[in-house]
Amino acid sequence: MPGRIAIDGPAGAGKSTVGEHLARRLGYLYCDTGAMYRAVAWLALHRGMDLNNGAALGELAEKADIVISKPQIADGRQYTVTVHGRDITWDIRTSQVGRAVSTVAGHPEVRRVLIQQQRAIASKGQIVMVGRDIGSIVLPDAELKLYLTASLHERARRRYAEMVERMGEHNPALPSFEEVMQDVEKRDQDDQANMRPAPDAIIVDTDHLNIEQVLDTICQYVEEKV
Ligand SMILES: Nc1ncnc2c1ncn2[C@@H]1O[C@H](COP(=O)(O)OP(=O)(O)O)[C@@H](O)[C@H]1O
Ligand SMILES: Nc1ccn([C@@H]2O[C@H](COP(=O)(O)OP(=O)(O)O)[C@@H](O)[C@H]2O)c(=O)n1
Numbered sequence: 001m002p003g004r005i006a007i008d009g010p011a012g013a014g015k016s017t018v019g020e021h022l023a024r025r026l027g028y029l030y031c032d033t034g035a036m037y038r039a040v041a042w043l044a045l046h047r048g049m050d051l052n053n054g055a056a057l058g059e060l061a062e063k064a065d066i067v068i069s070k071p072q073i074a075d076g077r078q079y080t081v082t083v084h085g086r087d088i089t090w091d092i093r094t095s096q097v098g099r100a101v102s103t104v105a106g107h108p109e110v111r112r113v114l115i116q117q118q119r120a121i122a123s124k125g126q127i128v129m130v131g132r133d134i135g136s137i138v139l140p141d142a143e144l145k146l147y148l149t150a151s152l153h154e155r156a157r158r159r160y161a162e163m164v165e166r167m168g169e170h171n172p173a174l175p176s177f178e179e180v181m182q183d184v185e186k187r188d189q190d191d192q193a194n195m196r197p198a199p200d201a202i203i204v205d206t207d208h209l210n211i212e213q214v215l216d217t218i219c220q221y222v223e224e225k226v
Contacts, residue, residue: 001026001126001222001225001226002142002143002144002222002225003125003126003127003143004122004126004127004129004139004141004142004143004144005022005028005127005128005129005142005143005144005145005146005222006129006130006131006134006135006138006139006142006144006145006146006198006201007019007022007128007129007130007131007134007146007147007148008130008131008132008133008134008135008136008145008146008147008148008195008196008197008198008201009132009147009148009149009197010149010155010184010187010188010191010195011155011159011184011187011188011191012150012154012155012156012158012159012184013148013149013150013155013206014148014150014158014206014211014214015032015034015130015131015148016032016034016078016130017211018148018211018214018215018218019032019128019129019130020032020078020128021211021215022128022215022218022219022222023127023128025215025219026126026128026222027126028126028127028128029121029124029125029126029127029128030078030079030127030128030130031068031118031121031122031127031128031129031130032068032078032079032130032131033114033118033129033130033131033132033134033138034101034130034131034132035068035079035081035092036066036068036114036117036118037101037104037105037110037114038081038092038093038097038101039064039066039068039081039083039088039092040057040060040061040064040066040104040110040114041092041097041100041101041103041104041105042083042088042091042092042097043060043064043066043083044057044060044100044104045096045097045100047060051100051103051104052103054107054108054109054110055109057104057107057109057110058107058108058109058110058112058113059109061109061110061113061114062113064083064084065082065083065084065085066081066082066083067081067082067083068080068081069082071089076166077089077090095175095179095183098183098187099183099186101187102187102190102191103190105191105194106190106193106194111194115133115137115138118131118134118138118139119138119139122138122139129142132191132194132195132196133194133195133196135147135197135198135200135201136196136197136198136199136201137196140198143225144202144221144222144225145198145200145201145202146201146202146203146204146218146221147197147198147201147202147203147204148204148206148214149203149204149205149206150205150206150207151207152181152184152185152188153181154206154207155184156177156180156181156184156185157177159180159184160177160180160181163175163180202221204217204218
Protein backbone atom coordinates (compact mmCIF):
# COMPACT_ATOMS: atom_id res chain seq x y z
CA MET A 1 0.00 0.00 0.00
CA PRO A 2 1.24 3.51 -0.69
CA GLY A 3 2.19 4.98 2.71
CA ARG A 4 1.66 8.63 1.82
CA ILE A 5 -1.09 9.73 -0.52
CA ALA A 6 -1.03 13.34 -1.74
CA ILE A 7 -4.23 14.88 -3.11
CA ASP A 8 -4.03 18.33 -4.65
CA GLY A 9 -6.40 20.46 -6.69
CA PRO A 10 -8.42 23.68 -6.81
CA ALA A 11 -11.28 24.72 -4.49
CA GLY A 12 -14.33 22.50 -4.77
CA ALA A 13 -12.60 19.71 -6.68
CA GLY A 14 -13.53 17.28 -3.89
CA LYS A 15 -10.16 16.88 -2.15
CA SER A 16 -11.46 17.02 1.43
CA THR A 17 -14.48 14.80 0.84
CA VAL A 18 -12.57 12.17 -1.08
CA GLY A 19 -9.48 12.47 1.12
CA GLU A 20 -11.43 11.81 4.29
CA HIS A 21 -13.33 8.85 2.82
CA LEU A 22 -10.16 7.35 1.41
CA ALA A 23 -8.30 7.73 4.71
CA ARG A 24 -11.16 6.06 6.55
CA ARG A 25 -11.30 3.19 4.04
CA LEU A 26 -7.56 2.59 4.36
CA GLY A 27 -7.34 3.30 8.10
CA TYR A 28 -4.89 6.15 7.40
CA LEU A 29 -4.50 9.50 9.08
CA TYR A 30 -6.22 12.34 7.23
CA CYS A 31 -4.73 15.84 7.09
CA ASP A 32 -6.37 18.83 5.39
CA THR A 33 -3.59 21.41 4.99
CA GLY A 34 -6.11 24.03 3.81
CA ALA A 35 -7.50 24.12 7.35
CA MET A 36 -4.05 25.11 8.64
CA TYR A 37 -3.82 28.07 6.24
CA ARG A 38 -7.43 29.00 7.04
CA ALA A 39 -6.75 28.93 10.80
CA VAL A 40 -3.79 31.30 10.42
CA ALA A 41 -5.91 33.58 8.20
CA TRP A 42 -8.74 33.55 10.75
CA LEU A 43 -6.37 34.44 13.56
CA ALA A 44 -4.80 37.26 11.53
CA LEU A 45 -8.25 38.72 10.80
CA HIS A 46 -9.33 38.25 14.41
CA ARG A 47 -6.32 40.22 15.57
CA GLY A 48 -6.77 42.88 12.89
CA MET A 49 -3.32 42.23 11.45
CA ASP A 50 -1.98 43.60 8.18
CA LEU A 51 -2.44 40.74 5.69
CA ASN A 52 0.47 42.02 3.61
CA ASN A 53 3.02 41.73 6.42
CA GLY A 54 4.58 38.34 5.63
CA ALA A 55 7.13 38.48 8.46
CA ALA A 56 4.47 39.14 11.12
CA LEU A 57 2.17 36.47 9.69
CA GLY A 58 5.02 33.95 9.60
CA GLU A 59 5.66 34.65 13.26
CA LEU A 60 1.94 34.31 13.97
CA ALA A 61 1.87 30.90 12.22
CA GLU A 62 4.88 29.78 14.22
CA LYS A 63 3.56 30.86 17.63
CA ALA A 64 -0.15 30.14 17.20
CA ASP A 65 -1.44 27.18 19.14
CA ILE A 66 -3.51 25.68 16.32
CA VAL A 67 -4.75 22.16 16.98
CA ILE A 68 -6.60 19.98 14.47
CA SER A 69 -8.10 16.95 16.15
CA LYS A 70 -10.76 14.29 15.72
CA PRO A 71 -14.31 15.76 15.79
CA GLN A 72 -15.88 15.69 19.25
CA ILE A 73 -19.14 17.22 17.99
CA ALA A 74 -21.34 15.47 15.39
CA ASP A 75 -22.39 18.52 13.34
CA GLY A 76 -21.00 17.49 9.96
CA ARG A 77 -17.44 18.54 10.71
CA GLN A 78 -14.50 16.45 9.46
CA TYR A 79 -12.32 17.53 12.35
CA THR A 80 -12.20 20.12 15.11
CA VAL A 81 -9.93 23.13 14.75
CA THR A 82 -8.99 25.11 17.83
CA VAL A 83 -6.74 28.09 18.23
CA HIS A 84 -5.55 28.79 21.76
CA GLY A 85 -8.36 26.51 22.93
CA ARG A 86 -11.19 28.27 21.07
CA ASP A 87 -13.22 26.16 18.63
CA ILE A 88 -12.97 27.85 15.20
CA THR A 89 -13.99 24.84 13.07
CA TRP A 90 -16.82 26.70 11.31
CA ASP A 91 -15.35 30.20 11.57
CA ILE A 92 -12.57 29.21 9.16
CA ARG A 93 -15.21 28.37 6.50
CA THR A 94 -16.70 31.87 6.20
CA SER A 95 -16.47 33.91 2.99
CA GLN A 96 -14.39 36.45 4.89
CA VAL A 97 -11.70 33.86 5.64
CA GLY A 98 -12.05 32.45 2.10
CA ARG A 99 -11.23 35.88 0.70
CA ALA A 100 -8.23 36.43 2.99
CA VAL A 101 -6.64 32.98 2.99
CA SER A 102 -4.80 33.14 -0.36
CA THR A 103 -3.09 36.40 0.62
CA VAL A 104 -1.96 34.88 3.92
CA ALA A 105 -0.91 31.62 2.23
CA GLY A 106 1.00 33.57 -0.41
CA HIS A 107 3.70 34.67 2.04
CA PRO A 108 6.82 32.45 1.96
CA GLU A 109 7.27 33.05 5.71
CA VAL A 110 3.87 31.46 6.40
CA ARG A 111 4.42 28.59 3.97
CA ARG A 112 7.81 27.75 5.45
CA VAL A 113 6.28 27.30 8.92
CA LEU A 114 3.21 25.33 7.83
CA ILE A 115 5.10 23.11 5.38
CA GLN A 116 7.48 22.14 8.17
CA GLN A 117 4.51 21.27 10.41
CA GLN A 118 2.87 19.28 7.58
CA ARG A 119 6.03 17.23 7.01
CA ALA A 120 6.21 16.50 10.75
CA ILE A 121 2.59 15.28 10.70
CA ALA A 122 3.27 13.09 7.65
CA SER A 123 6.40 11.59 9.16
CA LYS A 124 4.17 9.62 11.52
CA GLY A 125 3.36 7.21 8.68
CA GLN A 126 0.32 6.26 6.66
CA ILE A 127 -1.48 9.42 5.68
CA VAL A 128 -3.78 11.03 3.14
CA MET A 129 -2.78 14.69 2.92
CA VAL A 130 -4.81 17.16 0.86
CA GLY A 131 -3.92 20.66 -0.34
CA ARG A 132 -2.40 22.56 -3.24
CA ASP A 133 1.30 21.68 -3.21
CA ILE A 134 1.47 18.36 -1.35
CA GLY A 135 2.75 16.17 -4.19
CA SER A 136 5.18 18.79 -5.46
CA ILE A 137 6.56 20.58 -2.39
CA VAL A 138 5.42 19.11 0.93
CA LEU A 139 5.82 15.40 0.16
CA PRO A 140 7.64 15.10 -3.18
CA ASP A 141 8.40 11.45 -2.31
CA ALA A 142 4.75 10.51 -1.69
CA GLU A 143 4.04 7.04 -3.07
CA LEU A 144 0.78 8.14 -4.75
CA LYS A 145 -0.03 11.61 -6.05
CA LEU A 146 -3.43 12.64 -7.31
CA TYR A 147 -4.62 15.89 -8.77
CA LEU A 148 -8.41 16.31 -8.64
CA THR A 149 -10.04 18.85 -10.87
CA ALA A 150 -13.41 19.96 -12.27
CA SER A 151 -14.72 22.94 -14.26
CA LEU A 152 -15.14 26.26 -12.47
CA HIS A 153 -18.92 26.07 -12.86
CA GLU A 154 -19.14 22.59 -11.35
CA ARG A 155 -16.86 23.48 -8.44
CA ALA A 156 -18.92 26.62 -7.71
CA ARG A 157 -22.12 24.57 -7.96
CA ARG A 158 -20.78 22.15 -5.34
CA ARG A 159 -19.63 24.95 -3.03
CA TYR A 160 -22.99 26.70 -3.32
CA ALA A 161 -24.94 23.49 -2.64
CA GLU A 162 -22.77 22.92 0.41
CA MET A 163 -23.56 26.42 1.72
CA VAL A 164 -27.31 26.01 1.13
CA GLU A 165 -27.16 22.75 3.05
CA ARG A 166 -25.25 24.26 5.93
CA MET A 167 -26.85 27.72 6.15
CA GLY A 168 -30.37 27.05 4.89
CA GLU A 169 -31.91 28.24 1.64
CA HIS A 170 -33.59 31.31 3.18
CA ASN A 171 -30.67 32.49 5.27
CA PRO A 172 -30.09 36.20 4.50
CA ALA A 173 -26.34 35.60 4.90
CA LEU A 174 -26.37 33.06 2.05
CA PRO A 175 -24.42 34.51 -0.90
CA SER A 176 -25.81 34.16 -4.43
CA PHE A 177 -24.51 31.46 -6.78
CA GLU A 178 -22.80 34.18 -8.85
CA GLU A 179 -20.98 35.50 -5.79
CA VAL A 180 -19.80 32.01 -4.87
CA MET A 181 -18.55 31.46 -8.42
CA GLN A 182 -16.69 34.78 -8.37
CA ASP A 183 -15.06 33.85 -5.05
CA VAL A 184 -13.96 30.45 -6.37
CA GLU A 185 -12.60 32.03 -9.56
CA LYS A 186 -10.75 34.72 -7.61
CA ARG A 187 -9.19 32.09 -5.32
CA ASP A 188 -8.09 30.07 -8.38
CA GLN A 189 -6.28 33.17 -9.61
CA ASP A 190 -4.80 34.06 -6.23
CA ASP A 191 -3.62 30.50 -5.63
CA GLN A 192 -1.97 30.13 -9.01
CA ALA A 193 1.56 30.77 -7.73
CA ASN A 194 1.29 28.12 -5.02
CA MET A 195 -0.83 25.67 -6.94
CA ARG A 196 1.75 23.21 -8.12
CA PRO A 197 0.46 19.97 -9.60
CA ALA A 198 3.32 17.48 -9.32
CA PRO A 199 4.55 16.39 -12.76
CA ASP A 200 4.04 12.76 -11.72
CA ALA A 201 0.50 13.27 -10.32
CA ILE A 202 -2.41 11.33 -11.78
CA ILE A 203 -5.04 13.79 -12.94
CA VAL A 204 -8.65 12.87 -12.12
CA ASP A 205 -11.28 15.02 -13.83
CA THR A 206 -14.31 14.78 -11.54
CA ASP A 207 -16.74 16.84 -13.63
CA HIS A 208 -18.90 13.88 -14.55
CA LEU A 209 -18.12 11.62 -11.61
CA ASN A 210 -20.01 11.45 -8.32
CA ILE A 211 -18.14 11.09 -5.02
CA GLU A 212 -18.44 7.28 -5.06
CA GLN A 213 -17.07 7.12 -8.60
CA VAL A 214 -14.12 9.36 -7.73
CA LEU A 215 -13.36 7.15 -4.74
CA ASP A 216 -13.54 3.99 -6.83
CA THR A 217 -11.21 5.52 -9.43
CA ILE A 218 -8.70 6.47 -6.75
CA CYS A 219 -8.94 3.09 -5.03
CA GLN A 220 -7.94 1.46 -8.32
CA TYR A 221 -4.78 3.55 -8.36
CA VAL A 222 -4.13 2.61 -4.73
CA GLU A 223 -4.48 -1.07 -5.56
CA GLU A 224 -2.11 -0.72 -8.52
CA LYS A 225 0.52 0.49 -6.05
CA VAL A 226 0.14 -2.57 -3.82
N1 LIG B 1 -17.47 14.26 -7.44
C1 LIG B 1 -18.35 15.03 -6.77
N2 LIG B 1 -19.60 15.18 -7.23
C2 LIG B 1 -20.49 15.97 -6.60
N3 LIG B 1 -20.22 16.65 -5.47
C3 LIG B 1 -18.99 16.55 -4.96
C4 LIG B 1 -17.98 15.74 -5.58
N4 LIG B 1 -16.86 15.83 -4.85
C5 LIG B 1 -17.15 16.66 -3.82
N5 LIG B 1 -18.43 17.08 -3.88
C6 LIG B 1 -19.09 18.02 -2.96
O1 LIG B 1 -18.58 19.31 -3.31
C7 LIG B 1 -18.33 20.08 -2.15
C8 LIG B 1 -16.87 20.53 -2.15
O2 LIG B 1 -16.05 19.39 -1.94
P1 LIG B 1 -14.73 19.47 -1.06
O3 LIG B 1 -14.31 18.07 -0.77
O4 LIG B 1 -14.93 20.40 0.09
O5 LIG B 1 -13.71 20.15 -2.09
P2 LIG B 1 -12.26 20.70 -1.84
O6 LIG B 1 -11.75 20.12 -0.57
O7 LIG B 1 -11.47 20.26 -3.03
O8 LIG B 1 -12.41 22.19 -1.80
C9 LIG B 1 -18.73 19.22 -0.96
O9 LIG B 1 -20.00 19.59 -0.53
C10 LIG B 1 -18.75 17.80 -1.50
O10 LIG B 1 -19.71 17.01 -0.86
N1 LIG C 1 -1.36 23.12 0.69
C1 LIG C 1 -2.11 24.23 0.65
C2 LIG C 1 -3.45 24.20 1.09
C3 LIG C 1 -4.17 25.37 1.08
N2 LIG C 1 -3.59 26.52 0.68
C4 LIG C 1 -4.28 27.81 0.75
O1 LIG C 1 -5.39 27.70 1.62
C5 LIG C 1 -6.59 28.03 0.95
C6 LIG C 1 -7.75 27.21 1.51
O2 LIG C 1 -7.54 25.87 1.17
P1 LIG C 1 -8.72 24.82 1.26
O3 LIG C 1 -8.17 23.51 0.81
O4 LIG C 1 -9.38 24.89 2.58
O5 LIG C 1 -9.72 25.40 0.22
P2 LIG C 1 -10.93 24.67 -0.45
O6 LIG C 1 -10.33 24.04 -1.65
O7 LIG C 1 -11.45 23.64 0.48
O8 LIG C 1 -11.86 25.77 -0.69
C7 LIG C 1 -6.29 27.83 -0.52
O9 LIG C 1 -7.13 28.61 -1.35
C8 LIG C 1 -4.83 28.26 -0.59
O10 LIG C 1 -4.73 29.67 -0.64
C9 LIG C 1 -2.28 26.53 0.23
O11 LIG C 1 -1.76 27.58 -0.17
N3 LIG C 1 -1.56 25.37 0.22
